[in-house]
Amino acid sequence: MSPPTFAFHHPPPPAAPRNGDPDLQPPIDPPPGTAVSEADYWAHYYEHDNGYEWNNGILEVKPVSDILTLQIYRWLLRLLEFYLDTHHNARLTCLEFGFRLSLPNKTAIRKPDLGLVLDSNAQPLQDLDRSYRGTFDLCVEALSDSTPAEIRRDTEQKRDEYQAAGVPEYYIIHHDPRWQLFYRRNAAGLYEPIPREDGILRSAVVPGFRFRLEDLNCQPSLETMIEDPVYAPFVLPSWQRDRQARAQAEQLVKQERREKERERAKNVVLLAELAKLRGES
Known part of the structure; x- marks a missing residue:
């Protein structure tokens, strides 16, 4: 199984030695306005807690x-x-x-x-x-x-x-x-x-x-x-559609209930008339 591929930052230009000393480390917490190379920005300051941006060689803080x-x-x-x-x-x-x-x-x-x-x-x-x-x-x-x-x-x-x-x-x-x-x-x-x-x-x-x-x-x-x-x-249009579907379903249930009630009332009337006819016969 091959290892995952990671997407790094923009490839920076080669870093230049600081004052001729390749071992000199960049400042850890430089103030805004500090001049740094683009390579050093990507390497040391892009993910810095101070949230630095880089403006043509100068660090800026948002x-x-x-x-x-x-x-x-x-x-x-x-x-x-x-x-x-x-x-x-x-x-x-x-x-x-x-x-x-x-x-x-x-x-x-x-x-x-x-x-x-x-x-x-x-x-x-x-x-x-x-x-x-x-x-x-x-x-x-x-x-x-x-x-x-x-x-x-x-x-x-x-x-x-x-x-x-x-x-x-x-x-x-x-x-x-x-x-x-x-x-x-x-x-x-x-x-x-x-x-x-x-x-x-x-x-x-x-x-x-x-x-x-x-x-x-x-x-x-x-x-x-x-x-x-x-x-x-x-x-949330899907939620709205679901809500409309639920409302339509509830309306259908209410309509069926009303129809059943009307049918029940109709049957009660019919039974009453039938009982009346039987009593008269």
Whole structure:
């Protein structure tokens, strides 16, 4: 029996000796802004507890979002999981799963808070992958607004990077609707805001996936969504069909019971008339 095949990260370029000393080890917990090679990033920092990203030779740490924004993130993730449970046409990655962006002016390694790869993507996402070797079909970032620089990172820097890398749709989520931004690449390869019809955002990349913008903050319950025509087509449709089948079966039982009761009442009347006729004879 042959051993399993493991999918490693992107093959990094050869590591250069540090200060001419090949035995010098990289720092264990370097601060953001530390310069490291791509080879050292993949070898030492891609799976680091600090959640480093790599921006053209510089380590960057992903900032933390607030609780309200994380609640939106979890609701949107759950909605996408419901969609995929129904359509089975894509796979999701979360948080520490990165991909390499080879851009015209630089190279970066980013870890979107949520990434989606369609099964039709030219580079499928494999079961044993620890990083994605292609370009995501959808990236989602949960915005941190602790500093202006953190806001610019998602709204400007990553937007430009994902646009140049060819990510078809890019969503920025935040508890403040002013920072809820949704982009789609146009025919020229540039991001433009996704049109909203009746307050509903519809993905052109993920067929049939949609949500009300106000629901990002309202976060309706599962019980509400299965009754909502916006979500009903992909939120537990099999459960809805089973429920309808049970309701129809219960209705049939009630109808049969009513027919039996009518038949019983009819028989009672007939027996009474028969008894009356016998008494008169």
